[in-house]
Amino acid sequence: MPHSHYAPRQHASARADAPRQHQPARPDAPRQHTSARADAPRQHQPARPDAPRMSSTTSSIPFVSASMDLSQDPSSPYYVHPSDNPASALVSPVLNGENYNHWSIGMKRSLISKQKLALIDGSILMPPKTDPTYKAWERANNMVISWITRSVSPSIAQSIVWMDKTYEIWEELEERLSQGNLYRIAELHQCIFNFRQGELDISNYFTQLKILWDELDNFRPLPKCTCEAMPDTKKYFMEDRVIAFLRGLNDTYAGIRSQIMILEPLPSLRKVFSLVIQQERQTFGNETDMKVMAINGPWRGRGSSVNRGR
Incomplete structure (x- = not known):
């Protein structure tokens, strides 16, 4: 009887020892696993906000470019200053058919100062009417046409009155009025030789x-x-x-x-x-x-x- 009573006590003691030996190991495992889980989101957290920020910045560039009103940008050829007057003559004397070279130089300088040279040299052509820049182009184009019309003689103005594109008007005047260059060159050589x-x-x-x-x-x-x-x-x-x-x-x-x-x-x-x-x-x-x-x-x-x- 004493022997049989002692055996179960040893067995109970062994059972109590087993969980006590494994108890420190069990909290360690979840702590390691929990730490690993906590580390993963911490590593990815900086990357997650970066991705949307890059996407937002990239997608906003064409949006700003497409929606910008060029007529309000002072550096744009489409910009028309409030002081610009369509009834003004940019150069004097006006084009009379015999002074094209001097006239064209004066007009180009005036248009450069107003950032409108691109409208006459073919750099900017008429966009489609469905294009967002059409209204801005139309306004600037009509302003330059008015300046050219006021800067030529009445007879020349009548010959271009039905033309509605600045670069076509400029090309027309150049082809029509600068054909006598060879005669003018010969005249200049003679004037220089005889000048006293x-x-x-x-x-x-x-x-x-x-x-x-x-x-x-x-x-x-x-x-x-x-x-x-x-x-x-x-x-x-x-x-x-x-x-x-x-x-x-x-x-x-x-x-x-x-x-x-x-x-x-x-x-x-x-x-x-x-x-x-x-x-x-x-x-x-x-x-x-x-x-x-x-x-x-x-x-x-x-x-x-x-x-x-x-």
Whole structure:
């Protein structure tokens, strides 16, 4: 009996020991498993908010671009400033059929200042009427047409009145009125060859000659080339202008003209102009200033022009 009573106590003690040995292991396992579960979402949490933010930013770019009102963007050719007046003439004198080259240069400069050059050079064509930019294009296009119409003679304005695209009007005027370029080039060469100082002071003489040169350069610009012959071409080009300037001077400047012509190499055109104008001041002194004031400022002694015997 004692033996049988002792056996069950040992068995009960063994049963109690088993759970006590496994109890520390059981909380460890769930804690490890719970920790692993907690770690997974923590690792993915930064990635989840990033994904929608990238998607939102990417999708918003075309939306802003498509919905932006170009007519309200001051940097856009479609923008029309509140002070822009369709009844204004952008250049003076107006196009009369004989001054196309000067007129076109003035118009281009005015349109560049208003950021509308793209509407006449073909960079921006008429969009479809279903296009979101059509209304903005139509408004800017009509504004430029009004400026062109006000900047040409009445007869030329009548010939373009039914045209409704600026780039077509510009192309029409260019093809119709710039066909006489070869005759104008020949005329310019003749004018430059025969041009003389006469009653002009040196500054006005040089200015008038430069106007002819600049117009000729517009028709016949120097080629843009990096070949070996280009430096010599530019040298001969500038020497021709120095010679043309010197040969047109009055005989009063024969001395300095001879001194400059024997220099090798010839000075630049700016240097030659500086030397000649210094000679003018040494020879005529304040008399030159009086001549300039009489020519350029009618309110400064209009009748005080002095004959310098040139």
